[in-house]
Amino acid sequence: MSTTASAFTPSVSAQRADGQAIGYLMQQGIENADCLSLAAGFVDPETLPTALVDKTASRLLSDSETGKLALQYGTTGGSDRVRAVFRDYLARLEGDEDRVHNVPLDQIMLTTGSQQLLALLTEAIFNEGDICLVAAPTYFVYLGVLDGVGAQVIPVKTDDNGMCPDALDAELRRIDELGQLHKVKLVYVVSYHDNPAGISVSNDRRPKLLEVTKRWSQDHPIYLLEDAAYRELHYDGEELPSIWSFDTGYDSGDQQHVVLSQTFSKSFSPGLRVGLSVLPPELVKPISDLKGNQDFGSGHLSQNIVAEVLRTGEYWDHLAGLRTSYRAKRDAMVAAAEEFFSGIDGVTWRTPAGGLYVWMSLPEHIPTGFDSPLFARATEVDKVMYVPGELCYPSGWEDRPRHQMRLSYGVLAAAGIREGMRRLASAVRAVIDSK
Missing domain, CATH: 3.90.1150.10 (Aspartate Aminotransferase, domain 1)
Incomplete structure (x- = not known):
């Protein structure tokens, strides 16, 4: 033999x-x-907050109770205690405390950077052959994630003001005429100073992109993934509201369409690998289930360090x-x-x-x-x-x-x-x- x-x-x-x-x-x-x-x-190594992280970690670990909590497992989406701090942070960023504090903690998920959320969401909603519409150009690493699940990726015309709502509408109409609208699952937008082109979606286009997405969500929800990785790296001009802020479903209890994804990799430290997202309620369980298979909770110490610098205001x-x-x-x-x-x-x-x-x-x-x-x-x-x-x-x-x-x-x-x-x-x- x-x-x-x-x-x-x-x-x-x-x-x-x-x-x-x-x-x-x-x-x-x-x-x-x-x-x-x-x-x-990569971020500038000279800007990495070594002294602040050292001081914060020492402060957390010097207290037996907080230290043991930080070194213990959290939960799949992050402990409620820590998620509450991140919700406070988001409320300050959005400038709307009442609205953000009405979002249940279980719709807020902490991940290993925002990249994990992008991968988990993609795995949760796409079957092979399903369709994602993206800006042209867009974040090339996410294109690889979409290729990994066998998705069809359709580029949408983009100019100096970001993805063009009329072009998005035209693409969705074309897909509908081909009898393929049921395969459309996601519109992907990097909303602030995007990777690669440095473009931000203009203020007037933000609600329009959401409106187009909602209007074509006929027999099933089409989600708009707002990747806000560079939101806080803002140097000139007015600071724009998130696309998520225009999603009235979060206020009325109706269908919510925007998935908001942010990260502290660019604004604080990529080595800590802390990402923050807000999910429509029906996505919480499938994404949590998939995340549970991967890690049943991202690094709890990292989350506690970032939460502590948010709580003290040292982050700002x-x-x-x-x-x-x-x-x-x-x-x-x-x-x-x-x-x-x-x-x-x-x-x-x-x-x-x-x-x-x-x-x-x-x-x-x-x-x-x-x-x-x-x-x-x-x-x-x-x-x-x-x-x-x-x-x-x-x-x-x-x-x-x-x-x-x-x-x-x-x-x-x-x-x-x-x-x-x-x-x-x-x-x-x-x-x-x-x-």
Whole structure:
């Protein structure tokens, strides 16, 4: 009898996860460690609150009772004691204490960063072939999550004011005419200073996007996932209300459509991995059940640390300093773009009012993908990295633009940002001149 083992075949889910852009991008970062990175979406290490976390953890653990509570299991969605503090935080952020405090604690869920919530929600509502509508461009890691469940991803026209409500309405009408409306489960919107383009949905479009979503929720609810990961990294102009604030279902007890997702990874510490979400009631159990299979509760000590800095108000002092730091780095990148790119025909960029990213477009005949001459020149000769913009569109979309870049000012100091932009401009000029 032969003892040769048969070949291992990964599951369908594992096969779908193969070759995801985030893994390849991180591999490129390792292989090109000598490059200045305008690619990494990491936060500035100089802004991480080491002293504050040390003081807060010591304060929690120095008291036997609070220390034991923090080191014990919580519950799947987070302990009620801690969730109450996060609800207070959300009430302050929303500027509407009565409305937020009327949300039951069990509709508030604490997760391992906001990424876990995105994954859990996707697993809870999508079957293979179901449809998600996304802004074009959008957060490329979430596109990988959608690919993982076999979802159809449909891009919706986006401009400087965010996803266009009329375009969303037209796509939903087209899907309905094809007899596929029953497959539409979600509209995904990064509402503040989005990753990748730095765009915020304008004030007038926020209720309109929700209205379109609600109007097409005919035989089943279509949810609007508001990813507000960059909400608090706001530097200029008015602070906008959340899309969630326009969902009257949370006030009337009618169908609630908005899932609000936030994270403390960008505004405090990604290493603590604390995310906050508000869920419509019918989603609480399926998402909790799935989360229970994963971890039956995210890191309780991390949640307690963040809750404590919220309770004492120290979080808001940290946030003020963070905004000042990132505003200066944003200004450094935009100034460098003016200095090094303004003389290159066909290159444009946006100045974001917040977040961590500048979105740049090159002439349409200059591709920026991993296999492009520009990426090779940038990483091998000029020693600088960026994120190809094509990653931020559905992979199956034949018309996706291929001449854009996401540039991050998160990690590098101002001098490094300027040098990175100088190197990138050198690479762009070299490729254009070679055409």
